[in-house]
Amino acid sequence: MALTPALRQTLSPIGERGTMQYVNIFFMHPAFPDVKIDQFEGPYDVLVELAKKQKVNLSEISLQKLTEPFLIYIQEHNIPPESVASFIIVASTLLLIKAREMLPQLKQEEEEEITDFTQRLQLYERYRKAGEHFGLQWGKAPLLPASFFAEGNKKATQAFSFPAGLLPEALADALKQKTASIPVIQPKAHLTQRGKSLTEILSLFQTRLTTSSILNFQESIHGISRQEQAVSFLAILEMARNQEVQLEQLEAFGTLVVHKI
């Protein structure tokens, strides 16, 4: 009988080239009851929630108000390693938006990236809202299959089980063969030494400013790596924001003087 579930499971996809096929892989079969669905939220979800709390929309102007709450969220929550990168991307984009607001000459920079970000965020919000509707309707008035009220659990009988008489050695062999056929990939990228962090550089400037009340920024960063120079710049901006220092620069690219307050 062609339609028995067992046969369907073993049926390999047949079809002409280019036609859409049903991929029949046992661990993807909808037969596992009670699988827990992850509660974890992504960075966009966090942003949308923060925007709701602060009663702002997701435009570029409003997003800068969410920079700090977002950074606080990252610090206070244990974000799973696989999602850290996406949170950092969002955090850096928010910082960029804020930096553009603080330094008008940056206005032209990264315009495309920011527009893309805000558009994507708004797109995300629409599908998220549609998903909320699914949550309300879920299981309220389901359409049921033939055997729904039948004795015993149909799903449980369909779950994958190893064929009878399968030896562990055979499985080990199959695994060995499979792994042997995977080509070893030589990494193309290489790691560089990590520079000083923002906090480290911040405290470095703070220590220097305890001994002298005035600093020439360009002199202070002379000879260090570009990355550390960038971090140093962020550090003095942060100090200026906290009103620890005052910055003075008479002309574009001129000497930047840091005054202790």
Next chain:
Amino acid sequence: MNQISQRIEALLFTAGEAVPKTELQELTKTSEGELTAALQELEQHTQESGLTIIITATHVQLVTSPNVAGFLAQFNKDTNHELSKAALETLSLIAYRGPLVRFEIDAIRGVDSTRIIRQLFLRGLVRQLRMSSKAPQYDVTEEFLSHLGITTKHELPNFTELAAHNLS
């Protein structure tokens, strides 16, 4: 109903679960166009009935009709498994924009969705389709539609608007 529609109805009834369209074509020796026409006829025919058919991109299933869903719900003691926010938004993307590749889901959600898609697989709510030699695409299953009490994706709220890919 014509003979093909009758045969398909009988096959769906005896199968008792979702049947791949390719398999229905093979068993009834019909082309894709003939199958679509037969399914349309079957769907029309079931409008007066307590049963209906759910149609996805790849599968067809005979189920109880939305007309009797409220009546049957009183006998259904199956505890309702709630879905997380991550699951709901991922399902929303797959339902409206599917079939789509994982990259697109990741791009709109702003986060890697491998794990959540896998979990939705295990719950039987999404399925993997493969256009030959390209990255796998994902689409929602008849099980997903049946939980929402609808028979095709087109019954989802604002479907035409949210399914448009150039949406901004």
